[in-house]
Amino acid sequence: MADAAATKSIDKFSKALSAFQLGTTHEVPAPLVQTFLAVARNEGKTVNELVELTNGNRSTVSRHLLDLSENLRNGAPGYGLLNRVRNPTDLRSVMFVLSPKGKNYLTQMRDIMEA
Secondary structure, three states: OOOHHHHHHHHHHHHHHHHHHHOOOOOOOHHHHHHHHHHHHOOOEEHHHHHHHHOOOHHHHHHHHHHHOOEOOOOOEOOOOEEEEEEOOEEEEEEEEEOHHHHHHHHHHHHHHHO
16 A cells, blocks of 8 residues: 555645646557656657667657647547757757647646646
8 A cells, every 4th residue: 555645645646647637538558748848858859869868669650649639540539738849950850839729738638747
């Protein structure tokens, strides 16, 4: 059984994940949340840079980034939490940043965790 401090942390984390889920029209798998948090910590990074930061598989991270953006990989509306931005120094490269909706989600999650 977890001690009181661990239980409080678990409860906060659960509430933060619930807040993340409630604003979407889809169930959000944990790896997608991890990718979202990686972008939140490292805005302006490319797919390759995020793959290195997450120790993930390139194709998986790429799919997650696409799903977290405007459209899911099947063409359906995506989560809309990330924006794809052209790299001004290399127009072939795309960087990922939080969208206004993504920033709102991050603020909600932070507020819950800091309460």
